[in-house]
Amino acid sequence: MNGPTATPATPTSPATPATSRVIVVGSGPTGLLLAGDLAAAGIPVTVLEKRPHGISNLSRAFVLHARALEQLDARAVADELEAVGKPLTRLNLFDGLTLDVGALPSRFRHVLVIPQYEVEKVLERRAVQAGVDFRYESEVTGLSQDADGVTVHVEGAEGDEDLRAAYVVGADGMRSAVRTAVGLPFPGRSAIRSVVLADVLLDEQPETLITAAAVGDAFAFLAPFGDGYHRVICWHRGRDVPDHEPVGLDEVREITRLALGRDFGMREARWVSRFHSDERQAPGYRVGRVFLAGDAAHVHTPAGGQGMNTGLQDAANLSWKLAAVLHGHAAPGLLDTYQAERHPVGRSVLRSSGAIVRLAMAKGWQLPVRSVLVAVLDRLAPVRARIMGQITGVGYRYPAPRGAHPLTGARVPDLALAGGGRLYEALRGGRFVLVTPGAYEAGEGRADRLAVAHWASDRGTTVLVRPDGYAAWAAEDARAADIESALAAHVG
Structure with missing residues (x-):
């Protein structure tokens, strides 16, 4: 074909x-x-x-990170997934570097393993x-x-x-x-070749929800499915073979032992595969x-x-x-x-x-460099927060016009609204949400695509939140004419 x-x-x-x-x-x-x-x-x-x-x-x-969970919350399905998955509040990377997800500025202060x-x-x-x-x-x-x-x-x-x-x-x-x-x-390239992936039963349960480590030339990752099986992803630098090369449970056990120190009694693989991981855009x-x-x-x-x-x-x-x-x-x-x-x-x-x-896969002279980097990151909370914001998605913002209010283009967190509601509940209709300190009528012509809400606090900012939870426009002490102009430009 x-x-x-x-x-x-x-x-x-x-x-x-x-x-x-x-x-x-x-x-x-x-x-x-x-x-x-x-x-x-x-x-x-x-x-x-x-x-x-x-x-x-x-x-x-x-895994689902905080920003994806916020988007799913705006579609009224996050809580259902939360009930199925398992929360993880700390991400352990390498050399003892840990990111505390529990400090995220989000309703979802964890990574959901699912x-x-x-x-x-x-x-x-x-x-x-x-x-x-x-x-x-x-x-x-x-x-x-x-x-x-x-x-x-x-x-x-x-x-x-x-x-x-x-x-x-x-x-x-x-x-x-x-x-x-x-x-x-x-364009791009293969970043890691001959990654081995398997679904296995374990006789010994890992101490942590997600287990991952790299030792020497070996890396291994374990995470539960929730049905008794665990997903294993492992890689060995010295075994660079094509994706079609057969893979068996013995190879999975060997790499896991090298990386994690033991294989947790792996048995009964229901699926094994080999693939390569690309970096392309x-x-x-x-x-x-x-x-x-x-x-x-x-x-x-x-x-x-x-x-x-x-x-x-x-x-x-x-x-x-x-x-x-x-x-x-x-x-x-x-x-x-x-x-x-x-x-x-x-x-x-x-x-x-x-x-x-x-x-994670540093070797030789790279290892002391990595150790120095981790030591520096341990002392720089703002840098760790930025890394965590990138990984979880909550740290990204979109371009804003020159001279715009600082909130414009930013992700808007799950604000508490007057009357006991939340912003991401108000977003569930797929509409814009105007959060304002004063009274404002959306008008019949926009009722299907605009909800009006008010701060639960005494904040004086007016912010127009897009259906995807980012600020389209914001202003301090906004007049009715300012709001109407913003609505005409963004909501239609």
Whole structure:
């Protein structure tokens, strides 16, 4: 079968009628959150997935960080996941360097250890309830776009067909057919080769929820599934073999013993695999009416557990913008901010995850350098806080216009609101939230996309919070005319 092909955008449109539908390619966490958001906003959505229907337990992601949990809280599913996962309040990196997640400025002052498939279950159910059209065993083999929309060629179990949409989002992973179809390169390199991954039973339970260490040329990571099995990820510097090279439980045991001092009585592996970890990022997240999100846009080492979390935040950033444009509440230029806001974050994640894994696997002359660095970090609380903000996602902010209020572009934490509510509960309708110290009526024309709330404290700042929890605008002692101007610019 030939690879996906693309026809570049042309100034004229075909006879195919315009549509408001969005096609999302890929049903991982990124695609599911995005599709569910759009459907909940009243946008017709089709999800194309080349695999048969089913939630796989072979996922590699194992943690949810605070910022992703905040986004899930705004969709009323965080508490359900909290009940399933296990909280971890301290991240142990290397040479005794520990990050105290319990100090985060968030409702979620922990890392939630939870397999990716549990996240997918919840997000899939939400998407189905919102009315998303799922089409499994449907492979994208090409697309073309014009001034009015995108035509996607699909090969499915019942034959080939062309589907038409206003926009297409490729959330189809590292080997994205959508990215290939629009001709975007995926520059980067393999950071770690011959990583071994296995799901095993343990006769001895580890003392900590997540167990990880690097000794000499060996690294190993253990985390529980919650069903009795543990996920093992391990690597040995001296064993650089192709991904297709067979791997057995003896190899997993040996590397784990070298890194952790014992193998915890590993037995009954239900799955073993070998893979390589890449560091790559597409130069652009948008080509015309086609967008990339999650691993289709960026991949990096698993250090810090930032992969699934970054993809969920990509989806949260893009979904409300697509909905606003398709409903006619915002100009198409709003979609350009997806690249401007999310591409720098993806680049930062590549750097931070790469730095962690390189420091963890230091050897020779690098070891004393690492020890000095850890000693310095132990004494510099602001630097540790910045590192923690990057890993957990709460430290990122988006560009703001020159002269804007300092809050503009910043992540807004879960504010306590008058009447006993919380900001992220107010965000659950997918609307903007205006938090103001004084009275203000949203007006009937904006009631479906704007909620008005008031501070539980006596703070005098007025802040307009976007549906993804970032400040679109803020002002001190704002007048009604100032608020109206801001609403007209951002809410429509």
